[in-house]
Structures are given as C-alpha cells and as structure tokens.
Amino acid sequence: MFYISILLQLLLSAAVASVSVSYNPKSICVLERSSVDFKCTFDYPYYSTLETTKWFKPEAHQKQDGTQVGISVYHSNTAEIHQLYKNRTAYANQDRNCSLQLHNVSKNDNGMYFFRFEYSNRGKYTGQGGIHLSVAVLPFRVTVKTQKENGHIHEGDSVTLTCGTENCTPKQKLFAWFKNQRLIPEATDIEFSISSVSHHDFGNYSCALKNSSSTSADEILLDVKYSPKNVEIAVLTSGKIQEGNSLTLICMSNANPLVTNYSWFLIKEANVSHIGFHREFFIKSASQKDDGQYFCIAKNDMGSQNSTVIALNVEVTIHQNFLLIATAVFLILMAVVMFGLIIRRIQITLKKQPTEQTPAATATEEIYENLRKSSESEGNFTKCVIYADLSLPPSTSDRPRCISQEGDTVIIYSLLSYKE
CATH class of the missing domain: 1.20.5 (Single alpha-helices involved in coiled-coils or other helix-helix interfaces)
Structure with a gap:
C-alpha cells in the first residue's frame, strides 16, 4: 500500500510538471494593416485528452496578467470567437503547437494576448507572461535628438534623426530617408545620425519603409542655425548703368536665422564710406559721382560676412x-x-x-593843287583828284591860305592829270 501511494504521487508530479505554455517573443511591434504571428508551444499529459484551445485578450478593466479571461480572439469552438476577431485569425492546429496568426491589425489590437487550454479530468492552464502586441500607427514621424538643452542646433552639433510611430517602430525593417524629397542612399536604418551638422544639412527630412511609398512620414525641418553664407550683391536696373537711370543694389545671403542687419560701403579713391543700412541700396538717378566699388555686410545672431566687392561704372x-x-x-x-x-x-x-622822328607840326594842311599840261594835250589825259593830309611846319610864305574853323588846318587841293 505504501509503495502504491508513492507511485501515485510520482505519476501526479510528472503529470503536473508536463503542463506548460511557452511564448516567443514576449513583445511584438507590427505596422497597422499588417499581420502578426504569435509563436507558441504548449504541453499537457499524454494520457489526457485535449478538449478546448483558445487565445484571449483581457479587456481594459481586467487584470492584464492572464488571471482574468477576456474576449476570445480565437476559440476551438468558432461560435465563441469575438465579433472583432472573426475571420481575422489562423490557428496552427498542430499537436502542441499553439501559434496564432492575426491579420489586418489596428491600434485597437494593442494589448496582452494569452493562450489557454483545457484537457480531460477538468485540467485547465493559461500560459504565464503572454505576448504584448504594439501596433505602429502610421504615418511615421521623425524626431530630432541633440545634446543641446535648449534644442537649438548649431553648426558642428551632433544630431540623430529617428523614424518612429505613435506606439512603436518595427526595428527589423529596412528604412529609407529623404532630404527635401530626395533619397539619401546611405541611410537605411531606423536612425539617421549626423556627427557634425553644417548649413548644408539644413532642410526637410522624412522617412519611410524601404520600397514602400505608402508609409512615408511627414517632413520635419532640421533647423540648423548658422551665420550668413554666400553673401553677394545683385544689381537691378532698367537697362545699362547710364547716367540718369535708376538702379538698385541688393545684398543677398543665405543665413539662419534671417539677416537682421545690413551695412553698405563705397570705396572711392582709397576712401571707404558707409552709405546705407537696408537690404536694398537705391540710386534714383545715377551719375559719375556714383562710380566706385561697393560691398555690403550681412549680420545675424550667429555672426556676419562681407560680400564680394563689385565695381560700378556709370556710362555717359x-x-x-x-x-x-x-x-x-x-x-x-x-x-x-x-x-x-x-x-x-x-x-x-x-x-x-612812326618809324622816324619828324619835326613837330603846328598845323595840318590839306593841299589841293591843279597840275595841268599844255592845253593841246589835255584830251589825252584823265583828270584825277588826289586828297592828301600834310603836316607842315609853320609857313612864312605869303601864299594865301584857307583857314578852317577848327584852327590852323589848311586844305590844299591838287588836280593831277595823267595819260591813259
């Protein structure tokens, strides 16, 4: 009798020891609208008959450790399956294999899942631990991590971009990263790291599952702060830079944050003068006094930079x-x-x-003389009257003179005849 009692205890211990459920893995993350496999094996006494198998999910108000049976996700009696899970499951239906496949998952499927079986002689067992399902709700979201406490990213900082969803991210997948909607070929992991960012890294980033356009994430701006770069001057004019025409000089730059301060300078004859403090420098009517070399300085909170110098020549x-x-x-x-x-x-x-000294004259006489030849030859000559002003010294001659009213002026008329 004693030996029989010991044998029964050993058989009971062996029977109890053989009852078990094993889950693998303990936690799963899948994308919504996809399928998930709950890997499961179980064991029960060989001399017992398996009567019922089921997968259940505790409801929100129940304990999540499997001690309280919730809604039936799968049941060997199909009438017991909850309406939310009908036609969505596939049970392995193999000896001691309790794996279950769940299709078209949604965020409502988040939670704990347990396997429970019942066998003859009123044996019941629920596997401890269960499987936690997290459903990744699309779209993906890009998060930015940096070492800076204030969250501002400056040139030279280390930055990590992570592709994630509302609940979880399936790490076993391959990802694709995009900058300004252009693929970054070398980035295929869930994280994209930049050890030292520069102004070239400024832009909009997004991620997606590789070879899947339907899972692309909304874009996020990688806001890299940097001082003005590529500062240059653009010249706007209605035509040639000619005298009288109007023209505008624009100080252009690439900066983040935007430039808040501009300064304009004119170099002329080795002298540098400050001529303006706005982004645009306007010349209403150009003239040659505006000839010279111009440059601008763009400044923001991160620093400043000078533009290249341009020469302005006003044509006449x-x-x-x-x-x-x-x-x-x-x-x-x-x-x-x-x-x-x-x-x-x-x-x-x-x-x-006068070329020679002449005696001083006391009077001017105009003399007219009649010179004639013989009367017989008079017809062969032409008479000509010659007027001459003569300055004569005082005369003592008794020759009669004609005294004019002006004084001692004597007028002499001479008639000269010459043959033609």
Whole structure:
C-alpha cells in the first residue's frame, strides 16, 4: 500500500510538471494593416485528452496578467470567437503547437494576448507572461535628438534623426530617408545620425519603409542655425548703368536665422564710406559721382560676412557726349577768335607807330593843287583828284591860305592829270 501511494504521487508530479505554455517573443511591434504571428508551444499529459484551445485578450478593466479571461480572439469552438476577431485569425492546429496568426491589425489590437487550454479530468492552464502586441500607427514621424538643452542646433552639433510611430517602430525593417524629397542612399536604418551638422544639412527630412511609398512620414525641418553664407550683391536696373537711370543694389545671403542687419560701403579713391543700412541700396538717378566699388555686410545672431566687392561704372550717354564736345569746340573757337583779335590789335598798334622822328607840326594842311599840261594835250589825259593830309611846319610864305574853323588846318587841293 505504501509503495502504491508513492507511485501515485510520482505519476501526479510528472503529470503536473508536463503542463506548460511557452511564448516567443514576449513583445511584438507590427505596422497597422499588417499581420502578426504569435509563436507558441504548449504541453499537457499524454494520457489526457485535449478538449478546448483558445487565445484571449483581457479587456481594459481586467487584470492584464492572464488571471482574468477576456474576449476570445480565437476559440476551438468558432461560435465563441469575438465579433472583432472573426475571420481575422489562423490557428496552427498542430499537436502542441499553439501559434496564432492575426491579420489586418489596428491600434485597437494593442494589448496582452494569452493562450489557454483545457484537457480531460477538468485540467485547465493559461500560459504565464503572454505576448504584448504594439501596433505602429502610421504615418511615421521623425524626431530630432541633440545634446543641446535648449534644442537649438548649431553648426558642428551632433544630431540623430529617428523614424518612429505613435506606439512603436518595427526595428527589423529596412528604412529609407529623404532630404527635401530626395533619397539619401546611405541611410537605411531606423536612425539617421549626423556627427557634425553644417548649413548644408539644413532642410526637410522624412522617412519611410524601404520600397514602400505608402508609409512615408511627414517632413520635419532640421533647423540648423548658422551665420550668413554666400553673401553677394545683385544689381537691378532698367537697362545699362547710364547716367540718369535708376538702379538698385541688393545684398543677398543665405543665413539662419534671417539677416537682421545690413551695412553698405563705397570705396572711392582709397576712401571707404558707409552709405546705407537696408537690404536694398537705391540710386534714383545715377551719375559719375556714383562710380566706385561697393560691398555690403550681412549680420545675424550667429555672426556676419562681407560680400564680394563689385565695381560700378556709370556710362555717359551719346547725347551728353555731343553736348560736351559741342561746348568744348565752341570754347576753343571763341578762344581762337579772341586770340586773333588780340594779334590784330597789336599789329594795328605797331603800324601806327612812326618809324622816324619828324619835326613837330603846328598845323595840318590839306593841299589841293591843279597840275595841268599844255592845253593841246589835255584830251589825252584823265583828270584825277588826289586828297592828301600834310603836316607842315609853320609857313612864312605869303601864299594865301584857307583857314578852317577848327584852327590852323589848311586844305590844299591838287588836280593831277595823267595819260591813259
């Protein structure tokens, strides 16, 4: 009798020891609208008959450790399957294999899942631990991690971009990363790291499952702060830079944050002068006084940079050239005329000066004399009247003179005849 009791205890211990359920893995993350496999094996006494197998999910108000049976996800009696899971499951239905496949998962399927079996002689067992299912709700979201406490990213900082969803991210998948909607070929993991960011890394980033356009994430801006770069001057004008035309100089740059301060400078004859403090420098009517070399300085909270120097040459129009030339010719001609008049005046003055000293004259006499030849030859000659002003000294002759009213002026008329 004693030996029989010991044998029964050993058989009971062996029977109890053989009852078990094993899950693998303990936690699963899958994308919504996809399928998931709950891997499961179980054991029960060989001399027992398996009566019922089921998978259940505790409801929200129940304990999540499997001690309280919730809704039936799968049941060997199909009538017991909950309406939410009908036609969505596939049981392995193999000896001691309790694996279950769940199709078209959604975020409502998040939670714990347990396997329970019942066998003859009222044996019941629920596997401890269960499987936790997390459903990744699309779309993916990109999160940015940096060492800076304030979250601002400056050039040189280390940055990690992570592709994730609302609940979890299936790490076993291959990912694709995009910058400004262009593929980054070398990035295929769930994380994309940049050890030292620069202004070239500024842009919008997104991720997706590789070879799947339907899982692409919304774009997120990688906001890299940097000082002004590529500062240059753009010249806007209605035509050529000609005198009288208006033109605008624009200080252009690439910066983050935006440039908040501009300064304009003019280099002329080795002198540098400050001429403006706005992004645009406007010249209403260009002239040659605006000729020179121009440059601008762009500044933000991160620093500043000078632009390259540009030379501005204002052209004089043809009409203006003609006026200048005509004016110059007129002035030259006037100078020549004035010079000629001066020379002429000098010559006249020199001609009037006497070459020899003459006795001082006390009176001027105009003498007219009649000179005739013989009467017989008079017809062969032409008569000509010659007027001459003679300056004569005082005369003592008794010859009669004609005294004019002006004074001692004597008028002498002489008639000369000459043969033709």
